[in-house]
Amino acid sequence: MTTNGFTVAIDGPAASGKGTISKAVAAHFGFAHLDTGLLYRAVAGKTLQGQSPAEAARALVPGDLEHDDLRRPSVAQEASRVAAIPEVRAALVDFQRSFAARAGGAVLDGRDIGTVICPQAQVKLFVTADAEVRAERRYAELAGKGMDVTPEEVLKDVLARDARDMGRADAPLKPATDAVRIDTSTMAIADAVAEVAALIQGVLDRMPDKGA
Numbered sequence: 001m002t003t004n005g006f007t008v009a010i011d012g013p014a015a016s017g018k019g020t021i022s023k024a025v026a027a028h029f030g031f032a033h034l035d036t037g038l039l040y041r042a043v044a045g046k047t048l049q050g051q052s053p054a055e056a057a058r059a060l061v062p063g064d065l066e067h068d069d070l071r072r073p074s075v076a077q078e079a080s081r082v083a084a085i086p087e088v089r090a091a092l093v094d095f096q097r098s099f100a101a102r103a104g105g106a107v108l109d110g111r112d113i114g115t116v117i118c119p120q121a122q123v124k125l126f127v128t129a130d131a132e133v134r135a136e137r138r139y140a141e142l143a144g145k146g147m148d149v150t151p152e153e154v155l156k157d158v159l160a161r162d163a164r165d166m167g168r169a170d171a172p173l174k175p176a177t178d179a180v181r182i183d184t185s186t187m188a189i190a191d192a193v194a195e196v197a198a199l200i201q202g203v204l205d206r207m208p209d210k211g212a
């Protein structure tokens with residue numbers, strides 16, 4: 001069976017588990033994975049050093065996505081600010097769509113993959129969890145990396161980013177009308193991954209060129 005151009009779009013708010021699920025199902029099916037949040041974080045990393053957001057987005061190269069600093073809360077906040085600028089979003093569209101169209105299948109996770117970047121995706125998911133649960137998970141992750149954060153700060157950051165991402169005019173965070181919703185608040189990682197893998201397998205099994 002050919003999976004060329006087969007796209008899985010996984011959207012959701014901060015720390016809902018979309019990246020974890022995306023990575024795991026991409027590995028399971030042999031698909032490529034793009035964490036599109038890293039694109040906005042990389043632009044933010046450059047604007048924090050004084051570059052203009054639109055220029056930084058237009059000049060982005062793959063190596064820019066590899067800095068460890070991009071996981072910092074200050075970069076995440078700046079990412080959600082630059083992500084509201086239409087010129088920034090426009091500069092990143094082609095790269096994401098080319099990635100989705102690559103041979104062998106792709107999983108993209110972010111905020112607007114099912115709604116704007118890949119509305120034709122064969123599988124669309126909207127992953128959520130309660131804000132308090134998401135903040136606890138992100139706090140544990142950042143503290144585990146030795147970052148100097150408090151649970152209160154992380155919750156505040158997550159809520160501020162959610163509000164900005166849902167409230168912007170261009171490509172706001174929202175579920176595509178045909179997205180399957182998964183609330184991971186009380187789900188173990190393995191169960192969330194298994195549910196999504198089963199969903200993808202079901203779609204692959206129904207593809208017309210199955211077995212070709």
Ligand SMILES: Nc1ncnc2c1ncn2[C@@H]1O[C@H](COP(=O)(O)OP(=O)(O)O)[C@@H](O)[C@H]1O
Pocket residue numbers: 012013014015016017018019020021137138140141184187188189192
């Ligand atoms: N279902 C889950 N239960 C417990 N922890 C989870 C679950 N899903 C993800 N996590 C953890 O929460 C943190 C954020 O998950 P991540 O996948 O990076 O979220 P997102 O990509 O939506 O920001 C990570 O440390 C991850 O290991």
Ligand SMILES: Nc1ccn([C@@H]2O[C@H](COP(=O)(O)OP(=O)(O)O)[C@@H](O)[C@H]2O)c(=O)n1
Pocket residue numbers: 012013014015016019036037038040041076079080081083109110111112113161165
């Ligand atoms: N497709 C995307 C992905 C991220 N983003 C922005 O980039 C920020 C960082 O995204 P991320 O996916 O790395 O954040 P987390 O969900 O991992 O915390 C988000 O808060 C959004 O403002 C976006 O606007 N569109």
